[in-house]
Amino acid sequence: MILEHFLLSVSETNCYIVACSETGLAAVIDPGEWNEQLDEFIALQELKLDTILLTHNHHDHTGGIAAVKEKYGAKLAAHHSNNDAEMKLSNGEVFELGSLKIKVLETPGHTEDSMTFVLGCDVFCGDLLFAGSVGGVPDRMSFDQEIAVIREKIIPLGDDMVLHPGHGPASTVHLERLYNPFLIP
Numbered sequence: 187m188i189l190e191h192f193l194l195s196v197s198e199t200n201c202y203i204v205a206c207s208e209t210g211l212a213a214v215i216d217p218g219e220w221n222e223q224l225d226e227f228i229a230l231q232e233l234k235l236d237t238i239l240l241t242h243n244h245h246d247h248t249g250g251i252a253a254v255k256e257k258y259g260a261k262l263a264a265h266h267s268n269n270d271a272e273m274k275l276s277n278g279e280v281f282e283l284g285s286l287k288i289k290v291l292e293t294p295g296h297t298e299d300s301m302t303f304v305l306g307c308d309v310f311c312g313d314l315l316f317a318g319s320v321g322g323v324p325d326r327m328s329f330d331q332e333i334a335v336i337r338e339k340i341i342p343l344g345d346d347m348v349l350h351p352g353h354g355p356a357s358t359v360h361l362e363r364l365y366n367p368f369l370i371p
């Protein structure tokens with residue numbers, strides 16, 4: 187598997203490219219903008235950018251979608267409520283990218299359409315959960331929902347899972363379970 191992180195200038199959003207090393211099929215997660223660095227990586231690794239994966243529909247995660255579609259003809263895979271999605275994703279679904287299997291979890295709270303993608307031991311959780319923090323929410327009910335979702339869907343993935351959030355540094359389920367102030371009972 188190929189996994190590369192890109193720090194975008196828009197809102198310091200984390201963008202990721204994941205790819206199957208056998209077939210070169212690739213997906214970009216949260217292209218909040220598109221830049222030369224991403225093009226260079228795709229060219230250097232000789233990847234076929236096939237899919238755009240969206241953790242949620244906020245502009246700092248979506249700003250580059252039009253450019254990716256135009257340049258690479260990639261399809262948008264997003265929450266089933268997203269009218270622009272060519273591939274509508276629902277909780278529990280597993281889709282294949284070459285030999286990679288990506289599991290979809292619906293993880294609402296930050297937004298109603300928030301999703302998390304699990305690929306082996308890597309978890310792409312968007313703005314659900316950050317190192318030492320959690321995603322901003324519009325109201326108390328959404329906050330309770332967000333915390334419940336983290337407890338019910340993310341923590342059980344296991345301590346060794348690596349978290350790749352939409353902003354800030356990577357973490358692990360273990361670290362967040364023990365030290366995230368929002369998760370300490």
Ligand SMILES: [Fe+2]
Pocket residue numbers: 242244296313
């Ligand atoms: Fe967001």
